[in-house]
Amino acid sequence: MLPPNVPPPVDAQENAGILALFADGPGEEYVASMSGAQGLRPGRGGGMGLQPTLGAISAMDDGINAAAQSRWADESRVVKDWNPDDLPERSGYTGGLLADASGAVDKMGQPLDGRSNYNAFRKFGEIVGGIPQQPLSTTLGQLADWATYTAPDAQQRAAEITGRYAPDPSFSVLDRALASPLGGAAYGFANLSGASPATQELLLGLVSAADGLLMSAAAVKGAAPSFLGAQRPGVMDVESPYALTSNNYLSGIARSDKLDMGIRFENVQGSLNSYSLYEGRTATQVYMRAFDANGNLLSGSVRMDMVGQRIGGTYDLIDYKLSPNSPLTQNQSMHYPAFELNGGLVTGLRGADIGLQRGRILPPTPVQIQTGPLPTIRK
Amino acid sequence: MDRIEKAICKALLPTLQLHGFELHKEWGYFVRKQAYGFDALLVVNQGTAKGRFFEIKCHAEIRHDHIEVPWNTLGLVYGEDNQQQTWTLLYKDLAGRNAEPMKVVPESMAADVAHVSQQVAELFVHMALPFYARFADLREVEEWVNKTPLADANPTAGGPMEDRAFHALLLAKAVNPSRYASIREAFITLDQGMFPRDKRMAMLQRVDEIQL
Numbered sequence: 001m002l003p004p005n006v007p008p009p010v011d012a013q014e015n016a017g018i019l020a021l022f023a024d025g026p027g028e029e030y031v032a033s034m035s036g037a038q039g040l041r042p043g044r045g046g047g048m049g050l051q052p053t054l055g056a057i058s059a060m061d062d063g064i065n066a067a068a069q070s071r072w073a074d075e076s077r078v079v080k081d082w083n084p085d086d087l088p089e090r091s092g093y094t095g096g097l098l099a100d101a102s103g104a105v106d107k108m109g110q111p112l113d114g115r116s117n118y119n120a121f122r123k124f125g126e127i128v129g130g131i132p133q134q135p136l137s138t139t140l141g142q143l144a145d146w147a148t149y150t151a152p153d154a155q156q157r158a159a160e161i162t163g164r165y166a167p168d169p170s171f172s173v174l175d176r177a178l179a180s181p182l183g184g185a186a187y188g189f190a191n192l193s194g195a196s197p198a199t200q201e202l203l204l205g206l207v208s209a210a211d212g213l214l215m216s217a218a219a220v221k222g223a224a225p226s227f228l229g230a231q232r233p234g235v236m237d238v239e240s241p242y243a244l245t246s247n248n249y250l251s252g253i254a255r256s257d258k259l260d261m262g263i264r265f266e267n268v269q270g271s272l273n274s275y276s277l278y279e280g281r282t283a284t285q286v287y288m289r290a291f292d293a294n295g296n297l298l299s300g301s302v303r304m305d306m307v308g309q310r311i312g313g314t315y316d317l318i319d320y321k322l323s324p325n326s327p328l329t330q331n332q333s334m335h336y337p338a339f340e341l342n343g344g345l346v347t348g349l350r351g352a353d354i355g356l357q358r359g360r361i362l363p364p365t366p367v368q369i370q371t372g373p374l375p376t377i378r379k
Numbered sequence: 380m381d382r383i384e385k386a387i388c389k390a391l392l393p394t395l396q397l398h399g400f401e402l403h404k405e406w407g408y409f410v411r412k413q414a415y416g417f418d419a420l421l422v423v424n425q426g427t428a429k430g431r432f433f434e435i436k437c438h439a440e441i442r443h444d445h446i447e448v449p450w451n452t453l454g455l456v457y458g459e460d461n462q463q464q465t466w467t468l469l470y471k472d473l474a475g476r477n478a479e480p481m482k483v484v485p486e487s488m489a490a491d492v493a494h495v496s497q498q499v500a501e502l503f504v505h506m507a508l509p510f511y512a513r514f515a516d517l518r519e520v521e522e523w524v525n526k527t528p529l530a531d532a533n534p535t536a537g538g539p540m541e542d543r544a545f546h547a548l549l550l551a552k553a554v555n556p557s558r559y560a561s562i563r564e565a566f567i568t569l570d571q572g573m574f575p576r577d578k579r580m581a582m583l584q585r586v587d588e589i590q591l
Binding site: 280303311353354359 | 407408421423424425426431434436438440454455456457458460461462464465466469471472476538539540541542543571572573574
């Protein structure tokens with residue numbers, strides 16, 4: 001509330017619009033309604049509100065002084081002489097909005113129900129420019145109003161600005177489609193087929209969920225179904241040159257270790273068998289060949305890890321493998337079954353250690369493959 | 380022959396040539412031709428089964444064609460060339476089972492080959508040559524083999540039961556017929572061998588029919 005003896009504000013002319021509302025018609029009704037009611041509240045921005053009319057002021061505040069009443073009486077006079085052509089220039093106004101608002105403006109000249117064009121810099125210039133013509137207290141009051149002013153449509157403008165930069169729903173759909181190409185395809189199919197937006201949303205959600213499950217399963221089993229588009233392999237080869245070097249090095253070590261372990265296993269298990277089963281009547285690394293069904297020798301030869309002679313005069317042919325998964329060589333795959341079916345012979349001199357001379361024929365004898373302590377060595 | 384066997388045989392060759400042995404390139408061992416057949420010295424690389432080294436073994440054998448030719452008609456050895464190499468007596472592992480194995484380590488192959496060659500040469504001189512001298516006489520062979528008929532403990536007669544049995548039978552039949560019946564009886568009683576009994580009986584019948 002302005003103190004007594006305060007001259008009308010500089011922007012009193014801008015209030016002419018709103019004062020005109022009370023000159024006749026709706027204005028009178030408004031003043032009447034305000035007489036027994038809450039009156040006009042400060043503006044929506046919480047700062048300086050709508051300047052009350054002279055009648056309203058009288059009704060709400062009996063203590064208002066005569067000078068103030070006189071000032072408002074002058075303003076009322078202005079209102080009476082109001083001409084729409086006398087409205088100050090309002091750049092940026094849309095005539096339609098302002099006309100709809102019936103010209104009601106706040107103390108800063110901004111329409112109460114229209115679209116504001118408040119320019120804080122221009123207003124500040126006007127206040128400063130009026131310093132020579134008015135008291136300092138008036139200027140300070142105007143500056144206080146200026147500093148705390150909020151345009152009537154501030155919330156609407158804020159909502160418009162916020163909405164302008166808010167994510168568009170179509171962006172959300174696009175984002176979800178990129179995350180799940182299968183879901184995106186379903187969405188596009190539904191869109192093209194004219195399905196309702198709800199159906200499109202439902203399809204996108206359901207198929208995206210199914211796509212996610214499939215990709216999860218693929219990741220678990222270490223392979224990705226390529227037809228899904230979004231491939232997420234479970235195991236990736238490390239392509240760093242350092243990693244490759246390390247892998248090659250470790251692979252070489254593993255091969256060397258397996259070979260070493262195989263030799264050691266053959267040595268230990270062979271020695272154990274030699275003394276426990278054959279009382280030392282064994283020969284190692286004996287080259288042998290098997291007969292085919294027609295009694296002819298198969299091509300190539302195999303090197304039997306151990307040939308042991310039992311007390312009964314029979315011979316055991318033993319091949320030591322470090323693991324049950326250790327593969328047979330091509331010759332072993334060919335000769336071992338033939339040994340069991342057709343028998344074979346000794347081709348080298350190493351059988352001499354147990355009396356098997358070169359060319360000695362052995363009757364059909366199964367080759368025993370004794371596996372080592374490593375249960376799961378993979379190729 | 381692998382390269383280790385060749386290297387050892389090359390180092391041994393001068394020593395063995397002094398005693399009439401030559402390296403048979405096809406057979407892969409030293410052979411000395413004799414009127415009764417041949418004497419042989421075998422140097423065998425037994426491979427890597429004992430660890431990260433190659434174990435070398437040395438065997439001496441003597442062949443009497445008078446026994447081996449009929450013996451090879453039994454069909455125990457495949458191939459004519461192999462049949463020409465069969466032995467009548469084998470002195471296996473001249474170093475003995477309890478001796479320290481003769482090793483060749485890849486990292487020190489040249490030195491190990493020289494050392495092993497020296498060992499084999501000594502075995503040849505001290506073990507093989509007396510063996511050849513003694514069993515050049517077939518009667519000595521028969522006496523040695525049939526002293527304890529079909530005995531497993533006889534190292535030089537070791538090997539498949541059929542080999543020992545039919546060598547014993549043929550030796551007895553050729554040199555000492557009076558012992559043939561007892562050896563034959565021992566063979567019938569001893570139910571051992573790689574082949575079924577009926578096959579061994581058929582082979583025995585074959586020996587019975589052979590005229591030596």
